[in-house]
Amino acid sequence: MFKKRVPLYVALVHYPVLNRRGEIIASAVTNLDLHDLARASCTYDIPICYIVTPLKDQQILTKRLTDHWCKRIGKDLHPDRELALRRLRVVDDIPSVLKDIEGEWGQRPRIWATTARTDVESLSHGDARRYLEKDSGPVLLLLGTGWGLAPSVMREVDDILEAIQGKAAYNHLSVRCAAAILMDRLLSLDR
Amino acid sequence: MFKKRVPLYVALVHYPVLNRRGEIIASAVTNLDLHDLARASCTYDIPICYIVTPLKDQQILTKRLTDHWCKRIGKDLHPDRELALRRLRVVDDIPSVLKDIEGEWGQRPRIWATTARTDVESLSHGDARRYLEKDSGPVLLLLGTGWGLAPSVMREVDDILEAIQGKAAYNHLSVRCAAAILMDRLLSLDR
Numbered sequence: 001m002f003k004k005r006v007p008l009y010v011a012l013v014h015y016p017v018l019n020r021r022g023e024i025i026a027s028a029v030t031n032l033d034l035h036d037l038a039r040a041s042c043t044y045d046i047p048i049c050y051i052v053t054p055l056k057d058q059q060i061l062t063k064r065l066t067d068h069w070c071k072r073i074g075k076d077l078h079p080d081r082e083l084a085l086r087r088l089r090v091v092d093d094i095p096s097v098l099k100d101i102e103g104e105w106g107q108r109p110r111i112w113a114t115t116a117r118t119d120v121e122s123l124s125h126g127d128a129r130r131y132l133e134k135d136s137g138p139v140l141l142l143l144g145t146g147w148g149l150a151p152s153v154m155r156e157v158d159d160i161l162e163a164i165q166g167k168a169a170y171n172h173l174s175v176r177c178a179a180a181i182l183m184d185r186l187l188s189l190d191r
Numbered sequence: 192m193f194k195k196r197v198p199l200y201v202a203l204v205h206y207p208v209l210n211r212r213g214e215i216i217a218s219a220v221t222n223l224d225l226h227d228l229a230r231a232s233c234t235y236d237i238p239i240c241y242i243v244t245p246l247k248d249q250q251i252l253t254k255r256l257t258d259h260w261c262k263r264i265g266k267d268l269h270p271d272r273e274l275a276l277r278r279l280r281v282v283d284d285i286p287s288v289l290k291d292i293e294g295e296w297g298q299r300p301r302i303w304a305t306t307a308r309t310d311v312e313s314l315s316h317g318d319a320r321r322y323l324e325k326d327s328g329p330v331l332l333l334l335g336t337g338w339g340l341a342p343s344v345m346r347e348v349d350d351i352l353e354a355i356q357g358k359a360a361y362n363h364l365s366v367r368c369a370a371a372i373l374m375d376r377l378l379s380l381d382r
Binding site: 006022030032035036039040042043044045067077078080081083155164165166167170171172173174176177178179180181183184185186187189 | 197216219220221223226230231233234250269271272274275304355356357358359361362363364365367368369370371372374375376378379380
């Protein structure tokens with residue numbers, strides 16, 4: 001499987017997302033999201049993890065944080081972290097992500113959204129895994145920060161992945177942990 | 192399975208762990224570790240996630256952080272977070288964890304360690320899952336912060352769980368993401 005490359009891309013979306021009151025906001029970039037998503041992307045060989053934010057100050061902050069590990073003192077102190085963080089790419093919006101992947105593959109990626117909601121029609125993780133194994137072209141997995149992706153995004157995606165169910169009714173995982181579990185379910189070798 | 196309760200407990204160990212030079216240290220408690228581990232523990236119905244640190248200032252900090260969400264303003268703003276964070280229990284050391292679980296179950300837990308190393312004899316995640324399903328008594332899963340659990344801990348455990356393999360040789364997941372993936376592999380309903 002995946003003889004050439006893993007066809008799954010990830011985007012951590014900071015706009016448009018919901019806040020706890022259901023309003024559309026641009027959320028702040030969280031330093032540990034960058035590290036955790038980069039490290040998980042590297043572990044599962046996801047080519048690029050896009051950090052989506054239209055806010056220039058947040059873009060500058062993100063570049064400063066990643067440059068610390070990829071270009072400055074962190075690179076020597078901690079070379080493993082550079083390998084991971086160079087998989088991050090900061091972009092303005094979701095259309096920029098689509099254009100970037102289309103430039104690489106010559107085709108628009110299929111778009112999957114994630115949600116913690118269990119009341120929507122969804123693509124099972126097993127079916128999603130089988131789709132990736134068929135090598136049918138690139139797929140972009142959208143992860144929402146804050147209280148999740150805005151409805152305007154959800155309406156435009158090709159599929160919504162089923163919510164992660166643990167053992168209890170509670171499913172309020174952090175986006176970092178949810179991303180790691182999804183990558184493991186969709187891509188790990190030993191399934 | 193697990194008609195009565197999930198028999199798996201988790202301990203996030205801050206001492207004794209290794210630093211990048213292989214020296215024994217007490218690592219600092221990380222705020223997002225507390226939130227992510229608590230939320231994942233609640234999702235997978237792990238009864239208690241122990242936060243192990245002998246440092247009194249770190250214990251006080253941890254209690255202050257959790258009290259914010261369990262007793263003060265955070266409780267009203269964000270009731271889901273209280274449900275999760277009240278599963279955390281701060282303790283001095285690993286023997287205190289064993290004593291606590293033994294008090295609950297009347298038997299010492301089996302102890303599993305985690306590692307990112309692939310050159311040690313290990314218990315597969317499938318076998319670990321089947322052990323838990325047999326309901327053979329409590330199990331304590333030790334997660335190391337920093338550069339991992341000290342050799343003195345590793346020598347005393349009953350089993351070392353196999354390292355998480357993604358799709359690449361790189362396996363430097365954060366302890367938050369590794370914990371979430373392990374809980375999912377060992378406990379999720381849909382495997």
